Amino acid sequence: MPEQIQTHAGRVALVTGGGRGIGAAIAAMLAARGARVAVLDADAALAREAAAACGGLAERCDVTDRASVDSACAAVEAALGPVDILVNNAGISPKPGGRASPIWEMPAEEWDQVIAVNLTGCWNLARRLTPGMVARKRGWIVNMASVSGKAWTPLVGSHYSATKSALIGLTRHWAGELGPHGVLVNAICPGRIMTPMARLVAPAVNEAIIANTPLGRGGEPEEVARAACFLTGPDAGFVTGTTLDVAGGWMMT
Numbered sequence: 357m358p359e360q361i362q363t364h365a366g367r368v369a370l371v372t373g374g375g376r377g378i379g380a381a382i383a384a385m386l387a388a389r390g391a392r393v394a395v396l397d398a399d400a401a402l403a404r405e406a407a408a409a410c411g412g413l414a415e416r417c418d419v420t421d422r423a424s425v426d427s428a429c430a431a432v433e434a435a436l437g438p439v440d441i442l443v444n445n446a447g448i449s450p451k452p453g454g455r456a457s458p459i460w461e462m463p464a465e466e467w468d469q470v471i472a473v474n475l476t477g478c479w480n481l482a483r484r485l486t487p488g489m490v491a492r493k494r495g496w497i498v499n500m501a502s503v504s505g506k507a508w509t510p511l512v513g514s515h516y517s518a519t520k521s522a523l524i525g526l527t528r529h530w531a532g533e534l535g536p537h538g539v540l541v542n543a544i545c546p547g548r549i550m551t552p553m554a555r556l557v558a559p560a561v562n563e564a565i566i567a568n569t570p571l572g573r574g575g576e577p578e579e580v581a582r583a584a585c586f587l588t589g590p591d592a593g594f595v596t597g598t599t600l601d602v603a604g605g606w607m608m609t
């Protein structure tokens with residue numbers, strides 16, 4: 357099994373929103389490939405469960421709270437050593453009543469919260485961890501964007517697509533800044549991946565997405581995890597500043 361090849365031995369990885377869904381699958385696959393893994397999640401119980409499943413370290417961390425980010429990162433460094441791999445995966449996509457709010461109905465608090473988690477949260481982690489990566493001339497960052505950051509879909513709110521577009525831009529910018537210092541930065545754009553987030557909408561909505569997906573199915577979290585392992589492993593040594601769709605061909609641009 358490819359997971360058993362120790363491509364990530366000697367690397368310390370930190371995954372935000374790692375308590376369930378895509379993040380939990382990434383944490384598990386990085387651990388199976390030899391990384392020492394920290395699972396960070398705003399939900400401490402989810403973090404503990406996912407970390408226990410992969411032999412990783414659990415830390416409660418709300419990515420919007422800089423004090424929480426700083427203390428969780430310090431705890432990870434103390435327990436596992438300097439962080440080599442940052443997977444900025446935590447994200448939310450509010451759908452009150454099962455659908456995304458259009459701009460004329462969206463509460464300002466909802467806008468602020470999505471920007472805080474999906475965008476500023478990634479910046480908070482990178483701000484805390486990149487000084488060490490630059491000093492060591494070694495690091496890998498993966499930002500979890502979305503195909504909805506590249507093309508329009510009514511399935512998500514304007515806050516969500518704005519943050520995912522921003523992550524694609526941030527990825528290119530950080531790749532440019534950090535490349536000369538030996539740090540690689542890439543983004544993943546998942547399509548419909550069958551996680552608790554995907555189940556916030558009615559089953560008919562997911563069926564419609566699948567009908568428009570050339571590969572004819574939703575993706576599994578493990579399929580995104582394989583992309584994250586590629587982008588943080590030895591096979592992607594000359595890959596930086598790119599976005600990799602893991603979407604079965606849905607919303608190709």
Ligand SMILES: NC(=O)c1ccc[n+]([C@@H]2O[C@H](COP(=O)([O-])OP(=O)(O)OC[C@H]3O[C@@H](n4cnc5c(N)ncnc54)[C@H](O)[C@@H]3O)[C@@H](O)[C@H]2O)c1
Pocket residue numbers: 372373374375376377378379396397398399402417418419420445446447448449473477500501502503545546547548549550551552553554
């Ligand atoms: N599932 C999809 O179809 C899909 C598609 C495109 C992109 N994505 C992106 O992939 C990432 C993971 O999505 P998922 O489907 O696994 O979602 P999910 O809702 O199943 O899991 C998200 C995890 O993030 C945690 N989290 C939420 N807010 C947090 C915060 N402030 N600080 C720390 N942790 C927090 C949650 O507790 C949860 O464990 C997100 O960035 C999402 O936008 C998902």
